[in-house]
Each structure stands twice: as C-alpha cells, then as structure tokens.
Amino acid sequence: MYAAQAIALLVLAYLLLRLYRDYSGGRLDWQSGISWAILILVFVVVAIFPIQVSQAVKDLLGLGRGLDALFVVSIGLLFFIVFDLYLKIDRTEREITELTRKVAIELEEINERLKALEEKVKVEERH
Numbered sequence: 001m002y003a004a005q006a007i008a009l010l011v012l013a014y015l016l017l018r019l020y021r022d023y024s025g026g027r028l029d030w031q032s033g034i035s036w037a038i039l040i041l042v043f044v045v046v047a048i049f050p051i052q053v054s055q056a057v058k059d060l061l062g063l064g065r066g067l068d069a070l071f072v073v074s075i076g077l078l079f080f081i082v083f084d085l086y087l088k089i090d091r092t093e094r095e096i097t098e099l100t101r102k103v104a105i106e107l108e109e110i111n112e113r114l115k116a117l118e119e120k121v122k123v124e125e126r127h
Helices: 003-025 030-046 050-061 066-126
Strands: none
Touching: 003 030, 030 050, 050 066
16 A cells, blocks of 8 residues: 555544544534545545556546546536535525525515604603
C-alpha cells in the first residue's frame, strides 16, 4: 500500500466518523447521510484498488487512460454536487424570502394595533 492510499483511507475514515456524528446529532437528514456514506465508500474502494477501478472505468467509458476516466467521473460527480448545492441554496433563499414577507406583514399588523391602542388610551385620558 502506498502512502497516498493510507492517507486517503485515514481521511475517509475521519469523514465517515464525522458523518456519523452529524447524523447522530441531528444535523444531517437520512437521505443526505446515505448519499454521503455511499460516496465515501466509493472513494474507499478507489483508494484501495485505484488501478483496477481506473481500468474498469476506462474500459466502460472507452477512454485511452485510466486516469483520464477518473478525472471524467470526478468532474461529473463534482457537477452533480454543485447542482445539488445550487438547488438547496435556491430553496433556502425562497424560504427566507417567504419568512421575511410574513414577518413584515405581522410587524405591520402589530404597529397598527399599537396605534389603535395609543389612540384608545388618548381618548380615555381626555374623559
């Protein structure tokens, strides 16, 4: 085993441990937990059998070299992750906008009630 493989396996073990802690702590839902666990396990397989995996991917994609195949797959995977993050950020922005609207409407209603109460108090003070 090469030093790079050992380092990769240590990093991946740390990521699995952190994933477990985040899931146990409720900071991660089960769908994301499973997705990340599968991705990390795929990287474990690649770290243990880099040449065999690159050759299999190369043969599957019809590319000339195994390393090219791993780069193509990595770029595709990164594109998927970025797209997923984009969707989550867009959803969060929409939720923030909706919450801001609700808070603004409720604040306006509270201000109107306060004005009505102030006017009522002023009228009562005159009598």
